[in-house]
Amino acid sequence: MNVPLRNTSFWRVDSQDPDREQLRAAAELLRAGGAVAFPTETVYGLGADARRTDAVARIFEAKGRPSDNPLIxxxxxxxxxxxxxxxxxxxxAGALADRLMDRFWPGPLTIVLPVKPGAVSARVTAGLDTVAVRMPAHPVALAxxxxxxxxxxxPSANRSGRPSPTLAAHVRGDLSGRIDGIVDGGAAGVGLESTVVEVVDGGTVRILRPGGVTAEDxxxxxxxxxxxxxxxxEAAEDAAAGQAPRSPGMKYAHYAPQGQMQLVKGEPGAVADWINAAVRRARESGERTGVLAFAEHAARYDADCVLVVGSLARLDTAAHGxxxxxxxxxxxxxxxIWAETCPEQGIGHALMNRLAKAAGHAVVRV
Structure with missing residues (x-):
């Protein structure tokens, strides 16, 4: 898709006490139908006026995002x-939704609710009769x-399919010249996108996408x-086949690095042996190799690039990184690239969800 070259303005603001004058310039661009990236407590988002189809179209254009994928x-x-x-x-159901908002807003919880006719562009809802809404817990976003x-x-302020941005520099690398502005408010906090839920009845919620608010929460x-x-x-790779996505992040491959990635599950020693053997074979073929490991196991690997994603004892650090x-x-x-896996409890559920998507659901069990 050919995207018109745009002059991308850049503002660096204090994450806790943003300069209102600088935000005023960004706000004026948004009111005029522009697309501006900004930090949230999860990842950086690419924002546009949800009520204007021409503005929302700028998001899809800049990201190269499929048009049947709804937006938060x-x-x-x-x-x-x-x-x-x-x-x-x-x-x-309304009372339960209100309780969840009282408990988790502002915060990384998105709730899918019936949309008021004409309230937002049809491109936001992808033709559904619901809209996904959240109130972010970041001073810059709220201001x-x-x-x-x-x-x-x-949605996240990255090219579609790429890893989501947790720094303004990531946004610049993906979208500079394609959007109207970037507000730099420092590093994002959680590092993974929000949890998306729908309220089934007065006592039950269905998780459509795991994220910063856990099932235990x-x-x-x-x-x-x-x-x-x-x-x-342990969601199946083809679970969404043939379904229209009912929330963001349900259908298409996301978060992927440029290299071919594979997850390896099993006992840590067996995982390390299997990955190191795969690394040797790839090197013999002249390929540059990488391993994404937890701090407890990183020393076991001998790849060209071994990155510590965080600690198994503190999976929130892995989510952040x-x-x-x-x-x-x-x-x-x-x-x-080969990546270790983690238990799917707490934030580990969301972390494994993103790893699986990044690897195109390529998983080896050893």
């Missing part, structure tokens, strides 16, 4: 929610949304948790 709408206060959505029909006066449709908030087929732990590591493999010119 970001808001800064609950008054905006009332302008976008209708009440849930199931008995007690920019409020300053613009726009509910912002905002939702259970502690009093909800019974079920999973969509493509979001469940995943996308930066995948981009570093690209920077190092790595052609073949």
């Amino acid at each position: 709408v970001h808001i800064s206060d609950l008054a905006q929610l009332a302008e976008l959505t209708l009440p849930l029909a199931a008995e007690g 920019l949304i409020a300053e613009s006066g726009c509910p912002l449709a905002a 939702l259970q502690e908030a009093g909800a019974t948790v079920v999973y969509d087929a493509v979001a469940a732990p 995943l996308y930066t590591s995948l981009r570093e493999f690209d920077a190092q010119g790595v052609q073949r």
